[in-house]
Amino acid sequence: xxxxxxxxxxxxxxxxxxxxxxxxxxxxxxxxxxxxxxxxxxxxxxxxxxxxxxxxxxxxxxxxxxxxxxxxxxxxxxxxxxxxxxxxxxxxxxxxxxxxxxxxxxxxxxxxxxxxxxxxxxxxxxxxxxxxxxxxxxxxxxxxxxxxxxxxxxxxxxxxxxxxxxxxxxxxxxxxxxxxxxxxxxxxxxxxxxxxxxxxxxxxxxxxxxxxxxxxxxxxxxx
Amino acid sequence: xxxxxxxxxxxxxxxxxxxxxxxxxxxxxxxxxxxxxxxxxxxxxxxxxxxxxxxxxxxxxxxxxxxxxxxxxxxxxxxxxxxxxxxxxxxxxxxxxxxxxxxxxxxxxxxxxxxxxxxxxxxxxxxxxxxxxxxxxxxxxxxxxxxxxxxxxxxxxxxxxxxxxxxxxxxxxxxxxxxxxxxxxxxxxxxxxxxxxxxxxxxxxxxxxxxxxxxxxxxxxxx
Amino acid sequence: xxxxxxxxxxxxxxxxxxxxxxxxxxxxxxxxxxxxxxxxxxxxxxxxxxxxxxxxxxxxxxxxxxxxxxxxxxxxxxxxxxxxxxxxxxxxxxxxxxxxxxxxxxxxxxxxxxxxxxxxxxxxxxxxxxxxxxxxxxxxxxxxxxxxxxxxxxxxxxxxxxxxxxxxxxxxxxxxxxxxxxxxxxxxxxxxxxxxxxxxxxxxxxxxxxxxxxxxxxxxxxx
Amino acid sequence: xxxxxxxxxxxxxxxxxxxxxxxxxxxxxxxxxxxxxxxxxxxxxxxxxxxxxxxxxxxxxxxxxxxxxxxxxxxxxxxxxxxxxxxxxxxxxxxxxxxxxxxxxxxxxxxxxxxxxxxxxxxxxxxxxxxxxxxxxxxxxxxxxxxxxxxxxxxxxxxxxxxxxxxxxxxxxxxxxxxxxxxxxxxxxxxxxxxxxxxxxxxxxxxxxxxxxxxxxxxxxxx
DNA sequence: CATGAATGAGTGTTCATTCAT
DNA sequence: GATGAATGAACACTCATTCAT
Numbered sequence: 033x034x035x036x037x038x039x040x041x042x043x044x045x046x047x048x049x050x051x052x053x054x055x056x057x058x059x060x061x062x063x064x065x066x067x068x069x070x071x072x073x074x075x076x077x078x079x080x081x082x083x084x085x086x087x088x089x090x091x092x093x094x095x096x097x098x099x100x101x102x103x104x105x106x107x108x109x110x111x112x113x114x115x116x117x118x119x120x121x122x123x124x125x126x127x128x129x130x131x132x133x134x135x136x137x138x139x140x141x142x143x144x145x146x147x148x149x150x151x152x153x154x155x156x157x158x159x160x161x162x163x164x165x166x167x168x169x170x171x172x173x174x175x176x177x178x179x180x181x182x183x184x185x186x187x188x189x190x191x192x193x194x195x196x197x198x199x200x201x202x203x204x205x206x207x208x209x210x211x212x213x214x215x216x217x218x219x220x221x222x223x224x225x226x227x228x229x230x231x232x233x234x235x236x237x238x239x240x241x242x243x244x245x246x247x248x249x250x251x252x253x254x255x
Numbered sequence: 256x257x258x259x260x261x262x263x264x265x266x267x268x269x270x271x272x273x274x275x276x277x278x279x280x281x282x283x284x285x286x287x288x289x290x291x292x293x294x295x296x297x298x299x300x301x302x303x304x305x306x307x308x309x310x311x312x313x314x315x316x317x318x319x320x321x322x323x324x325x326x327x328x329x330x331x332x333x334x335x336x337x338x339x340x341x342x343x344x345x346x347x348x349x350x351x352x353x354x355x356x357x358x359x360x361x362x363x364x365x366x367x368x369x370x371x372x373x374x375x376x377x378x379x380x381x382x383x384x385x386x387x388x389x390x391x392x393x394x395x396x397x398x399x400x401x402x403x404x405x406x407x408x409x410x411x412x413x414x415x416x417x418x419x420x421x422x423x424x425x426x427x428x429x430x431x432x433x434x435x436x437x438x439x440x441x442x443x444x445x446x447x448x449x450x451x452x453x454x455x456x457x458x459x460x461x462x463x464x465x466x467x468x469x470x471x472x473x474x475x476x477x478x
Numbered sequence: 479x480x481x482x483x484x485x486x487x488x489x490x491x492x493x494x495x496x497x498x499x500x501x502x503x504x505x506x507x508x509x510x511x512x513x514x515x516x517x518x519x520x521x522x523x524x525x526x527x528x529x530x531x532x533x534x535x536x537x538x539x540x541x542x543x544x545x546x547x548x549x550x551x552x553x554x555x556x557x558x559x560x561x562x563x564x565x566x567x568x569x570x571x572x573x574x575x576x577x578x579x580x581x582x583x584x585x586x587x588x589x590x591x592x593x594x595x596x597x598x599x600x601x602x603x604x605x606x607x608x609x610x611x612x613x614x615x616x617x618x619x620x621x622x623x624x625x626x627x628x629x630x631x632x633x634x635x636x637x638x639x640x641x642x643x644x645x646x647x648x649x650x651x652x653x654x655x656x657x658x659x660x661x662x663x664x665x666x667x668x669x670x671x672x673x674x675x676x677x678x679x680x681x682x683x684x685x686x687x688x689x690x691x692x693x694x695x696x697x698x699x700x701x
Numbered sequence: 702x703x704x705x706x707x708x709x710x711x712x713x714x715x716x717x718x719x720x721x722x723x724x725x726x727x728x729x730x731x732x733x734x735x736x737x738x739x740x741x742x743x744x745x746x747x748x749x750x751x752x753x754x755x756x757x758x759x760x761x762x763x764x765x766x767x768x769x770x771x772x773x774x775x776x777x778x779x780x781x782x783x784x785x786x787x788x789x790x791x792x793x794x795x796x797x798x799x800x801x802x803x804x805x806x807x808x809x810x811x812x813x814x815x816x817x818x819x820x821x822x823x824x825x826x827x828x829x830x831x832x833x834x835x836x837x838x839x840x841x842x843x844x845x846x847x848x849x850x851x852x853x854x855x856x857x858x859x860x861x862x863x864x865x866x867x868x869x870x871x872x873x874x875x876x877x878x879x880x881x882x883x884x885x886x887x888x889x890x891x892x893x894x895x896x897x898x899x900x901x902x903x904x905x906x907x908x909x910x911x912x913x914x915x916x917x918x919x920x921x922x923x924x
Numbered sequence: 925c926a927t928g929a930a931t932g933a934g935t936g937t938t939c940a941t942t943c944a945t
Numbered sequence: 946g947a948t949g950a951a952t953g954a955a956c957a958c959t960c961a962t963t964c965a966t
Binding site for chain 3: 928934935937938939
C-alpha cells in the first residue's frame with residue numbers, strides 16, 4: 033500500500049471512474065433507443081436519461097446526435113469487419129465452409145443482435161440524412177461486400193467455385209442476411225421460422241443450386 | 256369503396272364528385288410523400304398541398320398523421336398477391352422459368368414501385384406502429400411466401416428441383432427481393448449496381464449453385 | 479341578400495384584418511425589444527408576446543430572428559434615404575442650408591427615435607453576426623454617406639464650399655450624428671445637454687471653422 | 702533602508718503570487734474577450750482558458766459573468782484622463798496644435814485600443830447595465846469633455862479661436878472620435894477608410910470651416 | 925484552493941393540430 | 946364543408962453556474 037491508508041479496490045474517485053465509463057454507457061443507451069425508435073424519432077434526452085445523465089452531459093461526449101449515431105455504428109459494426117478480414121487470412125478451411133462460417137458469424141454477432149437493428153434503420157431512413165448514409169455505405173456496406181467478394185474470389189482461384197462476377201455474388205450472399213435482419217424475430221416473427229435453419233438451406237441452395245443436375249456429363253474446366 | 260355499384264360515367268355534379276374523391280386523392284398524395292421522405296420526415300402540409308387541398312381539410316378526413324399512414328398502408332398493400340396466384344395455375348412453363356418470371360415480375364410491379372417503398376417503410380418504422388406489423392405479416396409476407404413455395408413444390412413434384420424444404424426455399428427466394436428493395440436506387444445507390452443483373456446472377460446461383468459439381472463430367476455449357 | 483343588411487365599417491372578418499396587421503405589429507414590437515435589449519439578448523418569444531401572438535406566429539411572417547431584424551431596419555431606416563434623396567433634388571436652398579436641414583431631419587426622424595437605437599445596436603454587435611453587418615453597411619451606412627457626399631459635392635460645384643474630399647467630408651458630417659445617437663438621452667443623459675443646440679454649434683463650426691479668419695485677403699478661386 | 706522589509710522584488714513564493722495575481726489575469730483576459738465578442742457572445746469558459754485557469758476558478762473570484770464585466774469596466778476605464786490634464790498645462794504650442802495633438806493622442810492611446818472597445822461595448826449594451834451608465838458618464842465622458850473644453854477656452858482667451866460655447870465645442874470635437882471608435886476597423890471596416898486621414902480632414906474642417914469665406918480676398922493658399 | 929464533470933434552464937425553430945371564419 | 950391563421954408542445958443544442966473530488 034504505497035499510498036492511502038485505506039487502499040480499497042476503488043482507487044479512482046467515483047467522479048473520475050464515471051467519466052471514463054460515460055461514453056460507453058451513452059453508446060449502449062443510444063444503441064437501444066436508436067434501434068427502438070429510429071434515428072429521427074429518437075430524442076437525445078431519452079438516450080441521456082437511459083444512461084442516467086442529463087442532456088447536457090451527452091453533448092459533453094458527443095458533439096451532435098449524428099456524431100453519436102456514427103459512434104454507435106463504429107462501435108457495434110465497423111470494428112467487426114477488421115477482425116473478420118484478418119481471421120479469413122489464416123483460415124485453411126474450404127471456401128464453402130468459409131462462406132457458411134462468415135454468414136453464420138455475421139448473423140450471430142450482428143444480424144441477430146441490436147446491431148442488426150442499426151442496419152435496418154439505415155435502410156429505412158436513407159432518404160433523409162444523406163451524410164449518414166454516405167458514412168454507412170463506406171463504413172459498413174462496402175467492407176461487408178468486400179469481405180464476401182474476397183472469399184468468393186478465393187473459391188474461384190482454388191477451383192472450388194464456378195467463375196462468376198464476384199461483386200454480384202457478394203450481393204447475392206448478402207441478400208439473405210438482409211432478409212433475415214428485416215424480419216421481426218421473437219413473438220412478432222413468422223411462427224416456426226428458424227434463422228439458423230434458414231441460413232443452412234440458403235447456403236445449400238447457393239452452393240449446389242435448386243435445379244436437379246442435368247445428367248452430369250463432361251464439362252470443360254472453367255476457362 | 257372506389258367501385259360503386261352504379262359505375263355510370265358522370266352522374267354526380269363535379270363539386271360533389273370532388274368531395275367524394277378527396278380521401279382517395281389524399282391517400283395517393285400521402286403514398287408519394289411517405290415513400291419519398293419516410294414517416295417522421297413527412298410533413299402533412301406537403302401531402303395536403305400535393306392533393307390540392309389545405310392542411311385543415313386533411314384533418315377533416317384523417318384524424319391524425321398516424322391514421323393517415325395506416326390508411327395508406329391498408330389501401331396499397333392489401334390484396335397485393337390476389338391475382339398472381341391464379342395466374343400461376345394456368346402457366347405451362349418450366350418451374351425454373353416460372354421462378355425467374357415470378358421474381359422479375361415482383362420486382363417490376365412491386366419492389367421497384369411505390370408499393371415497394373411502403374414495404375421498406377413498414378420494415379423501418381415498424382417499431383412505432385406495432386399494430387400494423389401483424390397486418391403486414393398476413394397481407395404481404397405470408398401470401399408472398401406461399402406463392403413462391405407453391406412454385407417450388409410444383410418443381411419438386413415435376414422432378415425439376417431437388418427435394419428441399421419448400422418454405423425455407425421460399426424465404427431464400429424472397430431474400431434477394433428484400434435486399435433489392437432495401438437498397439437505395441438511382442443516384443444514392445451503389446454505383447454500377449444493376450438490379451436486373453443482380454436478379455439474373457441470383458437466379459443463376461439459386462438454380463445451379465455456386466459450387467463446381469463434385470464429380471465433374473461432360474456437360475454442355477449453359478447457354 | 480348579397481349585400482348583407484348590416485353593412486358596418488368592419489367588412490373584413492376579424493381574423494383576416496389581423497392577418498394584414500400582424501407583420502406591422504410584430505415589426506413594431508421587434509423594434510422596441512431589439513433597441514431595449516440588443517440583438518443577441520433579445521428573445522423572439524418576447525417580441526411575439528409584446529405583439530400579442532405566440533412564438534410560432536412570428537415565424538409565420540419572418541423566417542428567422544435575423545430576417546426579422548433586417549425587416550425592422552428596412553422599415554425604420556432604409557426607406558427614409560430614398561425619400562430624402564428625392565427631396566434633395568428639388569430643393570433650391572443653399573448647400574449650407576441643405577446640410578443643416580439634412581442633419582436636423584436625420585436627427586428628428588432617426589437619431590432621436592427608436593430607430594436610432596438600431597444604429598447603436600449595429601455598432602455594438604458588429605463583431606458577431608457578420609451577415610447582419612454587411613446588410614447594415616449596404617442598406618444604411620452607404621446610402622447615408624452617399625447622400626451627404628452628394629450635398630457636399632453640390633456645394634463645391636456651386637463654389638459654396640472649399641474643394642475637399644467629399645467622402646471624408648461626409649464621414650465628418652456623420653460623426654456628430656453618431657455621437658448624438660450614442661449618448662443616452664433623457665434622465666440618463668448629460669444634464670443640460672440640448673441635442674438641437676449641439677447640432678447648431680456643430681454646423682456652425684463645420685461651416686465656418688473654429689479658427690479666427692486670418693486677416694481676410696485675396697484668395698484665388700478654387701481651381 | 703535599501704532592502705526595505707516590505708516592498709521587495711519577490712518575497713512571496715511563486716504559488717502564492719499566482720494566487721494573488723489571478724484576479725488581475727482574469728480581468729485582462731476578460732477585457733480581451735469582451736471587446737472581441739461583446740458581452741452576450743462571450744463565453745466565460747474562453748476567458749478562463751485565456752487566463753490559464755479552469756472555469757470553476759473564475760467563479761471563485763467573480764460571482765457571475767455580469768460582475769466580472771463590471772469589474773473589467775471599473776478597472777480599465779477609471780482614471781483614463783488623470784495624467785493628460787497635467788500635460789496640457791505645461792504645453793506651449795498653439796491651441797490649434799494642441800487640439801490636433803489631443804485628438805490624435807486620444808485615438809492612438811484610447812480609441813484604437815482595447816479601452817476604446819470597452820467604450821463601444823458600454824454604449825451598446827448599456828441597456829443591460831443601467832447601474833454602470835452613471836459611472837461611465839462620470840469617469841469617462843465628463844473628464845474627456847472637460848479636457849477639450851479647457852483647450853478651446855485657452856484658444857479663445859488667446860484670441861486664436863472665435864468665441865463659441867466651449868462645452869458644445871468640446872462635444873463637437875468628441876464627435877469624430879466617437880464616430881471613429883464606433884466603426885469596425887480592419888477587414889470589417891469601410892474599405893479604403895483611413896482613420897488618420899479622417900482625423901486630418903476633420904481637424905482641418907473644424908478649424909477652418911467648410912464654407913468659402915464670404916468676402917473672398919487675397920489670401921495665401923494654406924500650406 | 926482548484927478543478928472540470930455535470931447540470932438544466934433557456935434558445936431559435938418546426939410542425940401536427942385546432943378553430944374562427 | 947373548407948380554409949389557413951394561429952397555436953404550443955417539441956426538439957437539438959448551448960452555456961452560466963454548481964459541487965464533489
